[in-house]
Amino acid sequence: MKGLSVIICSRNRASQLAECLAKIPNASFEAYDVELILVNSASTDETARIMANHVINVTYSVKCLTASKPGVGLARNLGIEAATRELLVFTDDDCYLANDYIEKLQQHFDKERYQFCGGRLLLWDESDAMASVNYHNEFFLIPAGSFIAAGTIQGANMVIHRDIIDKVGGFNPNLGAGTQLRCEDIELLGRALMNGFTGAYLPQLVVYHHHRRKLGKQVDELRQQNDIARGAYYACMSDQGFVNYWYEGMKRSLTTTPGFGQNQYQVLANELQGAKMYFELKAQSKL
Template sequence: MLKTSIIIASYGRPAQLATTLRRFPVKPMWDFGAELILVGSAPDENTAAVFKQYAEIAPFTVKWAMASDPGFAHAQNVGLTMSEGELIVFTDDDCYVEESYLSTLHAKFDRNAFQYGCGEIGIVHPEDDPVVANTEWWSFEERVILPPHSLIAPGAIQGANMFFLREVLATTGGICQVGPLDNNDIMTAYLASRAGYTGVMLRGPKVYHDHGRKRNSPEAQRTRDIYAKITGAYFAQLIAIGKKDVFEFWKTRLHGPGGAIDFRRLELELRAAADELAWLQESSRPERSAKVA
């Protein structure tokens, strides 16, 4: 049985964080000898207080820390250095982990068939927007394999419920952000694929996303816009490292529901791509170049 570490990064939402931890499955963590790693993505006394209180009462291993530098991906990498598991699971502070999550993940995880992937993400309230970190659009019954050396589509791997063998993250350099947007999933997954690892979209292990953004609300639209910017930045990263087939893939995403071109999304993606290319050109951080080389 693979020792498992679950990492949650949080900042500025102590009430939501406390609710998430109250609903966190306790007995399975004990039964599987798993550990929970809690990391604040910036100094925040209220978040730290919730971490400390939970660590004191939990009957399984809980480690926590506050990252000295801001950034969600950075906080997750801090958590990664603190973890001891061979299988690393990432979820968010507004996601409720299903009681059967660990038993299902361990039953279905096959390191010979895949080494990283994404589990199911459902919404908590029917009125919440289903586009925000959600996998209920999946149409398959069991799993979809993402072959090595393939282009990982936006949304295939989602940070609210993603998992990696430790060796994969050691090879990719840990959780990788996309430019200043600090996205934590899409580029990390692509680098895993590029390194020769196989991914999976896996039914079974599930979390419920309590994001609170109602259908057709301004908050939901802002999140959709953020996704478009992340996608554009991601495509720019691929272009910058010579992934030529990204242009063909990009064309398949031009049309929205009904077949019409989604000009709002396209504009946001193109602007973000241009900003990302400018950011890459100006960036001189050697560790950045090492991750995408």
């Protein structure tokens, strides 16, 4: 392995970004010569200053970039272009890498078996709602050509070998937080699988998610957004010729028990809304 690039994108969440950067395991970054790429996603707050301050306070390599418009897919692509290492590690500005994350990744990543992976996403604050997390604690492979359900691996804890980018391209720049549809992370992994790459889930890779949402309106809105993104993802994959994604996605929606407080039919309706939005945006040449 020829090194790691950690890519973090942020838009108008300067205080959260500051906490994220303060909790980076600096000793591991220095020991393993990790490269940090920070992308300012067209912020209008103090994000640029927070990033610049971090550069002067650490000894490992840091690059700061600015995207011309919002959208995490676009921002992550900028980060990829600037990165110089083989393994690309993605996390979010409201997340904290575990202190042993870099060591565990170096120990366990096996390019011959899989070319992308994710891991556990745990609550940092246990009073936050149990949303946008993944507590699964067993290793599994995701075979090339197989279906990957939304949420199996999340962009807050995702590792991609550069070979994938070289073959299938980067993230869809018109998807992701900051755009109308959020499914940029899982859509890239779906394309990778359909192009012969294999994935894995490594529970040793732990990221803590400090999303700060409590049960109530905020969580209801987040779940609705996730439903819409899931439907858009299945539609997008089917539109690329991988029609099994629509079948498998809808089957999963009809047979999986929804989360606390969710209605199964409302989840399905939200997913269909997401699929409709995808095709409408495509017709308007916005995808």
